[in-house]
Amino acid sequence: MQTNFLVIGSGISGLNFALQAAKKGKVVIVTKKKLVDSNTNFAQGGIAAVLDQTDNFEKHIEDTLKTGTYHNNKKAIEFMVKNSADAIYRLIDLGVKFQKENGKLSLTKEGGHSHRRIAFVGDYTGKEIERILVKRVKEHPNITILEDSFALKLLTQKSFLRGKTCVGAQIIRGNKIENIFADQTILSTGGVGQLFLHTTNPPIATGDGIAMASQIGCKIKDMEFIQFHPTALNENTFPKFLISETVRGEGAKLVNEKGERFMSNIHPLKDLAPRDIAAREIYKQQKTSQVFLDIRHKSREYLKKRFPQIYEKLKKLKIDMAKDLIPVTPAAHYECGGIEVDLSGRTNVKNLFAFGEVTCTGVHGANRLASNSLLEALVFSNQVAKNLTSTQAVKKIKIENPKLLKENSKETLLAKKLRQEIKNIMWRYSGIVRNRKKIKKEAIPKMIKIAKYLRKTKGTNQEIAETLNMAQVSLLILKAAYKRRKSIGCHFVEF
Numbered sequence: 492m493q494t495n496f497l498v499i500g501s502g503i504s505g506l507n508f509a510l511q512a513a514k515k516g517k518v519v520i521v522t523k524k525k526l527v528d529s530n531t532n533f534a535q536g537g538i539a540a541v542l543d544q545t546d547n548f549e550k551h552i553e554d555t556l557k558t559g560t561y562h563n564n565k566k567a568i569e570f571m572v573k574n575s576a577d578a579i580y581r582l583i584d585l586g587v588k589f590q591k592e593n594g595k596l597s598l599t600k601e602g603g604h605s606h607r608r609i610a611f612v613g614d615y616t617g618k619e620i621e622r623i624l625v626k627r628v629k630e631h632p633n634i635t636i637l638e639d640s641f642a643l644k645l646l647t648q649k650s651f652l653r654g655k656t657c658v659g660a661q662i663i664r665g666n667k668i669e670n671i672f673a674d675q676t677i678l679s680t681g682g683v684g685q686l687f688l689h690t691t692n693p694p695i696a697t698g699d700g701i702a703m704a705s706q707i708g709c710k711i712k713d714m715e716f717i718q719f720h721p722t723a724l725n726e727n728t729f730p731k732f733l734i735s736e737t738v739r740g741e742g743a744k745l746v747n748e749k750g751e752r753f754m755s756n757i758h759p760l761k762d763l764a765p766r767d768i769a770a771r772e773i774y775k776q777q778k779t780s781q782v783f784l785d786i787r788h789k790s791r792e793y794l795k796k797r798f799p800q801i802y803e804k805l806k807k808l809k810i811d812m813a814k815d816l817i818p819v820t821p822a823a824h825y826e827c828g829g830i831e832v833d834l835s836g837r838t839n840v841k842n843l844f845a846f847g848e849v850t851c852t853g854v855h856g857a858n859r860l861a862s863n864s865l866l867e868a869l870v871f872s873n874q875v876a877k878n879l880t881s882t883q884a885v886k887k888i889k890i891e892n893p894k895l896l897k898e899n900s901k902e903t904l905l906a907k908k909l910r911q912e913i914k915n916i917m918w919r920y921s922g923i924v925r926n927r928k929k930i931k932k933e934a935i936p937k938m939i940k941i942a943k944y945l946r947k948t949k950g951t952n953q954e955i956a957e958t959l960n961m962a963q964v965s966l967l968i969l970k971a972a973y974k975r976r977k978s979i980g981c982h983f984v985e986f
């Protein structure tokens with residue numbers, strides 16, 4: 492198969508890019524499950540943007556820098572913030588019905604924001620955005636959709652004059668291997684939450700894009716900055732159900748078993764302190780007490796209307812948020828680092844672009860400001876690289892297709908076990924509080940052993956390839972965490 496744009500991933504960044512690119516040429520979207528299976532579909536809180544007359548670019552830029560502990564790329568933030576309102580209006584034009592009051596967009600607040608600037612749809616903003624984008628790509632005559640299609644590796648060709656160029660990707664589809672050639676290949680494969688034992692991310696978030704990109708020599712940056720969300724529901728659900736920060740934005744307090752508001756003396760923003768600070772404080776409290784969110788001062792009618800999804804989920808678990816405390820715990824949530832890209836999503840490999848959580852644009856620095864990720868994904872994926880170059884020549888490339896192993900093969904069953912081990916290792920050594928000595932002496936050698944074993948496996952399939960990707964990306968995180976001696980943002984070291 493041959494196309495102009497091959498988009499890998501169907502979250503907000505992939506679908507939005509596909510719609511933009513389809514104005515210029517043929518687009519193929521491959522996605523490893525169904526179109527809606529993405530982190531985007533799980534996003535609750537909303538999208539930050541400068542939409543209110545009393546707000547301004549400088550304040551949003553400063554909040555982003557402050558939360559990112561000034562490790563950010565200011566140019567990238569400026570680019571994102573200045574395009575934020577347009578990005579929201581574009582979604583509205585596509586059909587997303589953000590909440591309004593008296594004809595004006597309603598705006599909410601989350602941790603680290605000095606202003607109410609988050610546009611939302613109930614507590615299911617991501618689901619609504621995904622629904623509309625899916626609808627639009629399905630309608631588009633220039634877009635071909637391949638679901639249940641797993642990108643195994645990126646295809647490259649090297650020439651003396653042009654250096655290494657990406658020419659498409661190898662896909663597992665319907666128990667067969669296919670090679671798709673493209674003028675431009677786009678990674679929009681999302682995050683890495685599944686590398687950790689406790690995460691808010693759905694099963695698709697196994698870091699495939701970062702692994703594939705690093706295999707062909709892309710620059711990868713800031714991988715140690717994993718954001719742990721402070722308030723995942725402390726129940727045995729998989730993934731952990733998120734209690735959105737907008738619940739605290741609307742007045743919920745963090746309390747321990749004694750009913751103490753322990754954030755009061757920790758940060759001037761108290762319960763709305765940046766996520767790294769809140770997550771660490773909860774982690775500390777949990778040594779002696781359970782931690783809860785308390786929003787019982789709000790009426791049932793208000794809670795049902797403002798947080799319909801959370802209200803119903805808790806009700807199913809026999810927690811009445813109007814009467815009961817909500818047990819919460821931190822969980823891996825967001826990768827601030829990723830594939831290094833410029834403002835057009837360009838990687839250092841020719842004809843390979845990346846958008847969304849898989850990238851490091853520099854916007855988030857050492858810690859992401861809440862509700863900036865959907866915005867980043869949207870603003871950057873509005874960029875469609877100009878000057879398409881044809882890939883006709885690549886038809887001559889000889890590509891070896893690996894042998895596909897059965898799902899019940901002993902290699903696959905072992906990969907499943909190793910996946911669990913990776914999650915345990917990453918939670919233990921690369922979690923909220925890290926110990927560099929232990930990372931070097933214990934975690935890295937264990938992970939190298941797992942990666943080596945998986946690499947030696949003769950043949951592959953999605954389970955094995957994903958697990959190998961997870962091991963490779965874990966190594967990138969562990970090595971970066973070991974290298975960074977001092978605590979900064981969401982990287983916190985004991986000594």
Ligand SMILES: Cc1cc2nc3c(=O)[nH]c(=O)nc-3n(C[C@H](O)[C@H](O)[C@H](O)COP(=O)(O)OP(=O)(O)OC[C@H]3O[C@@H](n4cnc5c(N)ncnc54)[C@H](O)[C@@H]3O)c2cc1C
Pocket residue numbers: 499500501502503504505521522523524526527528529530531532533534535536537538539616617640641642643679680681682691692693695696699700733824825846847848849861862863864865866868
């Ligand atoms: C519970 C939760 C709540 C959140 N709330 C908010 C919020 O309120 N505001 C905010 O700004 N951000 C929020 N986020 C973060 C935000 O949702 C994500 O950062 C964003 O949606 C990422 O979009 P994306 O397009 O980069 O990736 P995703 O939406 O994760 O999409 C990735 C796509 O790539 C596909 N894929 C991956 N690997 C392969 C492969 N090898 N082959 C083929 N396809 C592949 C996946 O199947 C998926 O379709 C939240 C995240 C979670 C988990």
